[in-house]
Amino acid sequence: MRVCAAVVLVVIALTASAANASSSAQITVYAAASLTNVFPQIDGTQRYSFGGSNTLAAQIQQGAPADVFASANMTLPQQLFEKNLCSKPVVFTRNRLVIVVPKSNPAKLSSIYDLRRKGVKLVIAGPGVPVGSYTLRVLKNMNLAASVLPNVVSRETDVREVLAKVALGEADAGFVYSTDARVDAARLRVLKVPAWAQPKVQYGICVVAGSTHKSDAQAFVKKVLGKAGQARLRAAGFLSRVKKKG
Amino acid sequence: MRRVGLVLLLGLATAVSLAFLLLPIVALFVHTTPGRLISQLSSDVVKDAFVVSLKTSLIAQLLIVGFGTPTAFVIATRRFPGRSLAVTLVELPLVLPPAVAGIGLLAAFGRMGLLGSELSALGISLPFTQSAVVVAVTFVASPLYVRAAIAAFEGVDPDLVAASRTLGVSPTRTFFRVVLPLARAGLAAGLALSFARGLGEFGATIMFAGSLQAVTQTLPLAIYSQFDLDFDTAVAMGAVLVLVSIVLLVSLRLLLSWQSSSSTRSSSRFGLSTSG
Numbered sequence: 001m002r003v004c005a006a007v008v009l010v011v012i013a014l015t016a017s018a019a020n021a022s023s024s025a026q027i028t029v030y031a032a033a034s035l036t037n038v039f040p041q042i043d044g045t046q047r048y049s050f051g052g053s054n055t056l057a058a059q060i061q062q063g064a065p066a067d068v069f070a071s072a073n074m075t076l077p078q079q080l081f082e083k084n085l086c087s088k089p090v091v092f093t094r095n096r097l098v099i100v101v102p103k104s105n106p107a108k109l110s111s112i113y114d115l116r117r118k119g120v121k122l123v124i125a126g127p128g129v130p131v132g133s134y135t136l137r138v139l140k141n142m143n144l145a146a147s148v149l150p151n152v153v154s155r156e157t158d159v160r161e162v163l164a165k166v167a168l169g170e171a172d173a174g175f176v177y178s179t180d181a182r183v184d185a186a187r188l189r190v191l192k193v194p195a196w197a198q199p200k201v202q203y204g205i206c207v208v209a210g211s212t213h214k215s216d217a218q219a220f221v222k223k224v225l226g227k228a229g230q231a232r233l234r235a236a237g238f239l240s241r242v243k244k245k246g
Numbered sequence: 247m248r249r250v251g252l253v254l255l256l257g258l259a260t261a262v263s264l265a266f267l268l269l270p271i272v273a274l275f276v277h278t279t280p281g282r283l284i285s286q287l288s289s290d291v292v293k294d295a296f297v298v299s300l301k302t303s304l305i306a307q308l309l310i311v312g313f314g315t316p317t318a319f320v321i322a323t324r325r326f327p328g329r330s331l332a333v334t335l336v337e338l339p340l341v342l343p344p345a346v347a348g349i350g351l352l353a354a355f356g357r358m359g360l361l362g363s364e365l366s367a368l369g370i371s372l373p374f375t376q377s378a379v380v381v382a383v384t385f386v387a388s389p390l391y392v393r394a395a396i397a398a399f400e401g402v403d404p405d406l407v408a409a410s411r412t413l414g415v416s417p418t419r420t421f422f423r424v425v426l427p428l429a430r431a432g433l434a435a436g437l438a439l440s441f442a443r444g445l446g447e448f449g450a451t452i453m454f455a456g457s458l459q460a461v462t463q464t465l466p467l468a469i470y471s472q473f474d475l476d477f478d479t480a481v482a483m484g485a486v487l488v489l490v491s492i493v494l495l496v497s498l499r500l501l502l503s504w505q506s507s508s509s510t511r512s513s514s515r516f517g518l519s520t521s522g
Contacts, residue, residue, distance in 0.1 A: 058474035106357070121374060123456065128475045153374035154456025157470065165456065169358040170373045 032072035033158035052158035054128040067217040072130035089204035094239040099191040107172035123171040135175040137199035286482035294460040295468035306383040318395030340389040348453025378455035387444035394436025398429035
């Protein structure tokens, strides 16, 4: 009996300590997979969960303990904002799409138009993933959707999965952000997407309504929007948050 | 007094564990009304995923039975050097994290993998194909069948085999007329477990085969891809998999009771864990 009581007490103590672990000033940032390398450079002291923005948004909707949400589009944080689940999102950076092919270029691709060739193994992100819908936008803009989409062999859960499948040489090509292509430059070759066909890739950031560290979360957002944060983003190849005129 | 307290504590612990296990299952079914649940299942994503899952699982189980049965028979009835190593090897995928299995399959059968150039010389490229799903499912699910099959063959009374042989029956005929009928319940139970594990395969599949609707997107992959697009559809597919699992488990129980009533040997040697 006493042993049982002791076991119960230990279990309660362990559960309580696990719950208490989150009471430090460290915040939890849910961020798009494309920010995996740059966010820890901006602030290395926070806890990060990187993934497809759509997956992260769904998790926040299900009550995940996030303090900040940084998405690879504006739509997802805007939707959370409209459901009172996060603050009004602001654009904190922009990006552009490129095509990556393995360094060995097994399908011998030299431009986006080569993606129409039969037998090319193209990997893109899933329909709900921001980079997945940007990819469809590009193909639509260039009138290539009908001829290129039949070559898609997999729809991955986030941009870094696309990158990995191409870098491993398993796929012939994939659509990623230009910043992702830089991360694994040694194993990749980049094909450009024409500027006129580029979608509007804006990253939105907001403070999650359920956050228990609102002021720390706001401080983090400020850091990302601030001079140093923006410089880090630009150094990693991201575009400045407002488009320069002319 | 102390006894009463102990009984209460035991009862409480049992109630808590059962409720904990039951709650997520119940939640899947009460999330929407049965009518809506069924209407969610009529979407193309679900139908395609169901077909892919069924097709790849059936082929994988055929391979598992075809290769696993002789392997298990050899391990169960022959003593050879490295036998315990072989036993460990056939059980390894059981404890291997599926993500590790996925990486391993890519490193072995991927285009840049160990056998990549040999395979491509034969005009075979596995990743992103339905065959890749079959390979992943076979890899992770086979131990459950092989393990049960080894135990089933070990459980066959060697005197009966010897009797058959002394009566002049060939080894092949003895295998099909004596050994196989005696081991069939154990083999079927192993197959049910292996089928259940294969149907739930996720990690190795998404890494090795990718995910494309109607080609490589199995039910678990479809659940993951629908999770953020349409939670209700994801829940509906989850409910389907729960029902299939229940059917498999119930048939497993029936098989095991069939076996224990048809043979004098205990059935407790079957490992029932489906980790991974």
